Amino acid sequence: MYPSPSEACSPAVSTDGAALRLLAEQAYSRSAGAPLVGGNAIRLLRDAEENYPAWLAAIAAAEHSILFENYIVHDDAIGEQFADALAAQAARGLRVRVLYDWLGCLRPASRAYWNRLREAGVEVRAFNPPRFDSPLGWLSRNHRKSICVDGRVAFVSGLCVGQMWVGDLRRGTGAWRDTGVEVRGPAVADVAQAFARAWAEAGAPIPAGDLPDGRAIAPVGETGLRVLATMPAVAGLYRLDQMIAALARETLWLTDAYFVGTASYVQALRQAAMDGVDVRLLVPGASDIPLLSPVTRSGYRPLLEAGVRVFEWNGPMLHAKTAVADGRWARVGSSNLNVASWLGNWELDVAVEDAGFAAEMEETYLADLEGATEILLVGRNRVRPAGAVAGRPRLRRDARAGGSRRPRARGSAGQLAAGALRVGNTFGAALANRRVLGATEARTMAIVGALLVVFAAVAALWPRALAWPLAVLAAWSAVALLLRAWRLRRGVPDGHGPETPGAPGAPDGN
Secondary structure, three states, X not given: OOOOHHHHHOOOOOHHHHHXXXXXXXXXXXXXXXXXXXXXXXXXXXXXXXXXXXXHHHHHOOOOXXXXXXXXXXXXHHXXXXXXXXXXXXXXXXXXXXXXXXXXXXXXXXXXXXXXXHHOOOEEEEEOOOEOOEOOHHHOOEOOEEEEEOOOXXXXXXXXXXXXXXOEHHHOEOOOEOEEEEEEOOOHHHHHHHHHHHHHHOOOOOOHHHOOOHHHOOOOOOEEEEEEEEOOOOOHHHHHHHHHHHHOOOEEEEEOOOOEOOHHHHHHHHHHHHOOOEEEEXXXXXXXXXXXXXXXXXXXXXXXXXXXXEEEEXXXXXXXXXXXXXXXXXXXXOOOOEHHHHHHOEEEEEEEEOHHHHHHHHHHHHHHHXXXXXXXXXXXXXXXXOOOXXXXXXOOOOOOOOOOOOOOOOOOHHHHHHHHHHHHHHHHHHHHOOOOOOHHHHHHHHHHHHHHHHHHHHHHHOHHHHHHHHHHHHHHHHHHHHHHHHHHHOOOOOOOOOOOOOOOOOOOOO
């Protein structure tokens, strides 16, 4: 991508090369809205086997404070382990704060689960419950998964808390595939600040004195990284992902749980592949949101035509969200490659600029491909799983077969919204004849067509069945807008959406 730090300092590299690196760093910082922080140590954690024990060990070793944030926490055996650990530390007098997403935990965790934590002294908040003055505000979710302990160690991950990440041998279900990282060093302060911004959305802010100062944290390593704490409508990660796709020179390997790329991002991947970059995309073979699988598959054809290699995971669920490019840059976190993550949700990722860590990510990616099936473009624009081909990973015969059991439908409304966007794109292209459609999109068009037939029948035979819900939604929206306008006129803070750069508690504008 750009010269590495050692290359930039080498006598063989001209001043122009060093200047190019500085320009690249500036472009990354401005695109992502996050500075490069040096002096860190980072550890790659694969699956629940490595993540959960590391999380619990850090919680048990806490001396002052714990910041715990997760999109979904299940009230099951795994959830009880974390509840016990957090409650025990709060009982010792530590300051323990837990932030969960209201929608993500609506079914998985009971009210008794959270009350038990509160009774033990844990400060618990739900992120973005429904509000009368924001009819559609619930669509924006806190999809982050992070832990920060004592300002000393932080974890950023794609894992939620639940038994499915561990698996259940008695029921014959395998563990979900996922990835996280452990961070030590000055960047831990950025993870804590990201938590504090989300915490303030759900109530009173954390006092500044309770948060670590990155300038006061001594370096513990040589790794440079960026903490990408994205918020709705900011699009920092989207800009960065586009830039990485544009600047990759040799490799760009992506893993994503709910891939529904926008037209511009798909085109960026296509252009990279056509320019000779080895672009690979690994996605689930069986998703926990079954309706999303055909939507994702409908986007394979344009990628395959351009030379992007697409693989489907053979296990029960691939939930990781990672990227590695050119053996120098890597990303791990909560963000999926779809509009919900790029523009709708609160997300948290770590972008690492370190050759050693990138090499470890590449090794992990190649190991994952051993358990995946490559999808090929064959005659009549159809896609199919590849057979056993020399030099390629071991492949299964049926791309739709998932592990021993298909996961139950879970996930955010944002993932479904992202799928709806892809369906809308296919629908618009079919009606307006904007582009050539392939056989892989036939199922999507058939489903949309059938739904429209049902909609038309209901509208013709029972018009009130549609009119009344629309009237209620319109009236609710009108009252909500008038209420918020009245509050703003009186100078009452709105309390919606991301904070303005430069405002108290807002991220730096760089």
